[in-house]
Amino acid sequence: MTHLDAVVAGGGPAGAVAALVLARAGHRVQLLDDGGPGRPVFKIGEFLPPAVRPLLADLGLLDGFLAAGHPVSTGTYAAWGSTRLHGRSHLFDPYGHGWHLDRVRFDAFLRDAAVAAGAELRRAVVLARVDGGPVVRERATGALSNLSARWTVDATGRRCVIGRRHGIRRRQDRLVAAYAVFPDGDPEARTLVEAAADGWWYTTLVPAGRLVAHLTDADLVDPSLRTPQGFRAALSRTVHVRRRLPGHGPASTPVPRWAPAHGLRLEPSAGAGWVAAGDAALAFDPLSSQGILMALHTGARAGRAVADCLADEGRTSAALADYTAFLDGIATAYRSNHAYAYDQERRWPLSPFWGRRRAGDQPLSGLA
Template sequence: MNAGTRPAAPAKAGQRSQAVERFEAVVAGGGPAGAVAALVLARAGRRVLLVDRHTDRQGPSPFKVGETLPPAARPLLHDLGLWPGFAADAHLRCPGTYASWGSRRLHGQSHLYDPNGHGWHLDRSRFDAFLRDAAVAAGAQLRKGDVVRHVTDAGEPRTLIREQGLVKELYCDWVVDATGRRAVIGRQRALRRRQDRLVAVFALFSHRLPGRRTEDVELRTLLEAAPQGWWYTARVPAGRLVAHLTDADLTDPALRTAEGFLGAVAPTRHIRARLDGYDPAHTPEPRWTAAHGLRLSPPAGPGWIAAGDAAIAFDPLSSQGILTALHTGARAGRAAHLCLSGETRALAAYTAFLDRIADAYDRHHAEAYHQEQRWRTHAFWQRRQRSP
């Protein structure tokens, strides 16, 4: 019998007995956190299954928001042995930021003197696929599907996954929840603490006006505060991303259309200038995504551990989302490996690690929003104007 399978329970009359696969760990979600967790577990010699709904490499990948990787990611990529492959990929460098925050003037911050060099504007789909490929090369199995549930209430722990519309049961000692803000496993076992009602409305501009001789070569991220929230834009491999951040109950319904999105951009000063040269006739329909801070408490328990946005999610103002996903994925994979070896104290260490991240995030979040005082009477800013 294959070491990775075991017989199912005795079949009832008229039923056929089937072998049930066994894994030491199943990782739910193949984004940065999940892929790195699977990579760490596989390198530790664990039999691990990585389950993700986006595994196809055929054809152009849809644009995925969440594109900034700060310079601090460089040493982590080195430690994971991923730096050579990442450096050779087609991501754009990010030399710093400009911000109109607290005044109409732009204030610049350069990565020139950062010891880790510049940051990056990622092709997210390409980056995520690169990390999944690294996990597979290390020995993880990859399947297209969704993890539905992890069952520990009777008998051996089991994980239910949905593949091609059918739900399949696997024996699994540990599960890593890297399903993003959905927290498919964590929400069944822990409390999710939501910070606010922040949403992002974004559009990718990729068509230049005919006859334009100049290219869009500005690579710094640009932020601009506004009465009902704030905007940012970044040059990414696929074009120029423009996003508006505001609270869900403050959004203008017109933002759901391309015309309404352009109309909302018009009163801005610096964001509007970055769109000079892009053809407004090809403005895509805006897309929406949740952007609020989120914390899972606790982030782990017997047989399960959360990583990435499933464990802790940030306001995009921090620009730390992907970096934190990489760090928590690596830590969660290591903690699951240690627990499989009988070192259950690893969960307490992982929780303490997340507590330190959350404390630093809360402090910096309050400081950043407190710096903008021009619209203190507007609802968006009133909600965030507590002293740091």
């Protein structure tokens, strides 16, 4: 039995930053990450907006991040509301440009920072939280261990291993992403977004090549989209995205992968001895381009909330209330922006995909 102040379940951006904050506050914390051999060479979620600069600076990570040399993102192109392509540059953004992330390398950078601050990295995956501590399975041996910890941070992403046992997860819609990475393509660095009758597409550069993704609702997916031929056929019907892949045909199209992409909120997102952060607490539609930024923000705030509770048990209720209010503010702004963005596309009045989103600000009501 290992006695800890806190265990952070999940070694992505939210979990690594939470562990970093807790370690710097002087607490004994273990960061659980099911890493090592077999870790994917590509991870979806590849854009970091300019607004991350102040947060990284506050965490003491900005210089190290800039030195890593992630490719610069100078803006976006979008065909949204019409077939005409509109550009948006970061030139006049007060924080400068954004970045196309190498997610595997970025996540490792954050975990290394947490370890340097004093967190213990443990190669294990959390299975449950029992009697105040998480039950974990060691990656190397498969052995089960029960950790004794005063607090647990659930940063297990959409799996929400701990939080789902304590709260209700409200799903916004049925959005899913079908995506493929092509080894080469147009070198244009700006992300391109294009609306279509049954959803929308985006393409961007990633270290492995060019990522192309189609977003639609799970119940509207054409079965052929699960094959390289079907994915390429759907891609060929786009106006702009297909032009980023000159020379690629069905034979060179990879088998598309799939990922959930719907908005999601856990209620409550914190309770006695636990808090959720990142996608476990609040997940965004990729159209927002804010997923990693919010993972970093919620990870930092979750770490600070737990540190406050550990420092003074009398402040627990207030600290958790402050954290919940922080998440509420983000969720409210997200819903408003989400409704506004989708309302700008009105070319397909009979499309089920767009009709569902023209209903206005969709509440997070469907249970997940």
